[in-house]
Amino acid sequence: MIAALTLLLVFQLIGEVLVRGLDLPIPGPVVGMGLLFMALIIAKGPGDDLRNTATGLLQHLSLLFVPAGTGVMLHFQRLADEWVPLMAAVAVSTVLSIAVSALLLNAMIKGKRNTAEGDAQ
Amino acid sequence: MNPDIGEIWVYLSTTPLLGLTLTLVAYQAAWWLYQRADQHPLLNPVLIAVSILVGILWLTGTDYNTYFDGAQFVHFLLGPATVALAIPLYAQWQRLKAMLLPILLTLVVGSLTAALSAVGVAALLGASRESMMSLAPKSVTTPVAMGIAEGLGGLPSLTAVLVIATGILGAVSARFVYQALRIDDHAVRGFGIGLAAHGIGTARAFQVSEQAGAFAALAMGLNALITALTLPWILPWLTRLF
Numbered sequence: 001m002i003a004a005l006t007l008l009l010v011f012q013l014i015g016e017v018l019v020r021g022l023d024l025p026i027p028g029p030v031v032g033m034g035l036l037f038m039a040l041i042i043a044k045g046p047g048d049d050l051r052n053t054a055t056g057l058l059q060h061l062s063l064l065f066v067p068a069g070t071g072v073m074l075h076f077q078r079l080a081d082e083w084v085p086l087m088a089a090v091a092v093s094t095v096l097s098i099a100v101s102a103l104l105l106n107a108m109i110k111g112k113r114n115t116a117e118g119d120a121q
Numbered sequence: 122m123n124p125d126i127g128e129i130w131v132y133l134s135t136t137p138l139l140g141l142t143l144t145l146v147a148y149q150a151a152w153w154l155y156q157r158a159d160q161h162p163l164l165n166p167v168l169i170a171v172s173i174l175v176g177i178l179w180l181t182g183t184d185y186n187t188y189f190d191g192a193q194f195v196h197f198l199l200g201p202a203t204v205a206l207a208i209p210l211y212a213q214w215q216r217l218k219a220m221l222l223p224i225l226l227t228l229v230v231g232s233l234t235a236a237l238s239a240v241g242v243a244a245l246l247g248a249s250r251e252s253m254m255s256l257a258p259k260s261v262t263t264p265v266a267m268g269i270a271e272g273l274g275g276l277p278s279l280t281a282v283l284v285i286a287t288g289i290l291g292a293v294s295a296r297f298v299y300q301a302l303r304i305d306d307h308a309v310r311g312f313g314i315g316l317a318a319h320g321i322g323t324a325r326a327f328q329v330s331e332q333a334g335a336f337a338a339l340a341m342g343l344n345a346l347i348t349a350l351t352l353p354w355i356l357p358w359l360t361r362l363f
Contacts (some may be wrong), residue, residue, distance in 0.1 A: 002228040005201065008201040008204045008278060009200075009201055009204075011204045011207075012201055012204045014201045014202075015204070015286060017360055023290045023345075025202075025268070025349035025350060026265055026345050026346050026349055027262070027265055027345070028200070029199070029200045029201075029203035029204055030262070030342050030345055030346070031358060032203070032204040032208045033203055033204050033205075033210075033338075034201075034207075034342070035208050036207035036208075037206055037207040037210055037211060037267075037350060039207075040207060040208070040211040041211065041214065045211060046182060046208050046211065047132060048312060048363065050329060051208055053205070054205035054208040054209070054295075056334035057198070057201065057202045057205050058202060058205055058206070058209065058295070058324075058327050058334065060134075060148075060152075061202055061206065061320065061323065061324035061325070061327060062165075062166045062167050062170075062324040062328075063144075063145075063148045063166075063170075063195060063198075063318060064195060064196065064202055064320075065167050065198045065285065065321055066144055066147070066148055066167060066170045066171060066174065066192070066195065067144060067188075067189060067193065067195050067196040068196060068220060068263060068285060069167055069168075069170075069171040069188075069285045069289075070171050070173065070174045070185065070189075070192070071185060071278075071281060071282065071285075072163050072175065072188070072282050072285065072286075073175050073178060073185055074185055074278065075278070075279060075282045075342065076230070078279060079282070082248055082249065082252050084246060084257065085242070085243045085246035085247060085248035085252065086243065086248065086252060086283065087286075088242050088243075089238075089239045089240070089242040089243040089244055089248070089256050090239065090256070090259060090283060090286050090287050090290060091290060092238060092239075092242045093234070093235055093236075093238035093239035093259070093260075093287075093333050094235075094287050094290045094291045094294065094317050095290075095294055095298055096135075096234060096235075096238050096320060097231055097235035097238065097260060097313075097316065097317040098291060098294070098295055098298050098313045098316075098317040098318070099163065099298050099312045099313075100229030100231060100234045100301075101227050101228075101230065101234070101316045101317065102298070102299065102302065102304050102310065102312070102313035103304070103342075104223075104226070104227045104230055104231070105178070105220075105223055105224065105227040105309050105312055105313070106304050106309045108220075108222075108223035108226065108227070109220050109223050109306075109308075109309070111148070111333075114251070118238060120161065
């Protein structure tokens with residue numbers, strides 16, 4: 001587990017250095033994810049240690065957003081003032097963008113799909 | 122208050138232990154509830170845990186920065202967790218290769234839909250210009266969204282809140298949208314929720330299936346890239362038209 005965590009941090013660090021060095025518009029960890037993905041293609045897949053650590057970390061990805069989400073308490077005043085347009089905009093555009101992208105992708109890949117199993121999301 | 126308890130409180134409020142432990146306990150409670158309800162999307166664990174924490178901090182008069190001194194250790198793990206998304210993504214590599222062009226097209230359309238519909242609705246309802254610019258990148262993962270908002274003349278800290286609200290709303294509503302549209306393919310379901318609702322949507326997708334999670338991670342990463350590259354050009358041009 002420590003070896004796998006070290007590897008993840010090393011890729012994050014490389015990502016951060018590249019983003020700052022090349023002035024890229026995306027965050028370091030996203031670049032690190034792209035680099036690790038390429039490394040996995042070259043290595044033909046992750047080892048058991050890396051796979052298990054990643055699964056463990058991603059199982060509770062929700063937890064990692066809790067501290068940032070609690071920051072909502074800093075903005076109660078602003079939210080009280082512009083509550084209606086902000087929430088309407090978030091609600092309409094979130095549902096709309098889920099629907100539009102899923103319908104479009106679904107229509108384009110129809111035919112060459114292997115039937116998805118599993119129940120509703 | 123009993124003086125002993127007062128002393129203990131003074132001690133606890135100066136160490137990161139309390140903020141960190143509170144975050145984990147609130148999340149455990151939220152997770153327990155979520156499991157009891159068969160992972161029903163309305164009981165989103167981020168939403169419940171945040172509500173519990175805001176309640177506790179408000180009742181005890183603790184300010185957010187004191188809390189974050191402890192919670193930052195959890196927050197830090199977002200970095201390595203984002204890197205770890207490469208592993209489920211690799212597991213979908215064969216399927217991914219087969220649908221590369223549809224994915225890229227969907228990405229461009231979905232990214233524009235998310236940003237422009239948000240700005241459009243806010244404009245119709247009379248939101249301030251600052252709020253509209255803060256809203257535009259709300260479907261993108263937090264650090265990128267804050268950078269984009271700043272460039273557009275929005276408020277980065279307001280953007281952070283709107284990004285989290287978008288993520289929770291996407292995680293809560295996706296199942297109902299997909300049921301209404303009769304979309305069953307977990308790759309498509311994952312891609313839609315990851316594009317519209319970034320990391321919180323991706324977390325929800327992983328709870329449903331590994332395939333949905335991998336495609337959500339892919340959509341989240343690509344949407345961050347494409348929105349960062351296009352929105353700073355498109356939005357100022359559009360606002361000049363109106």
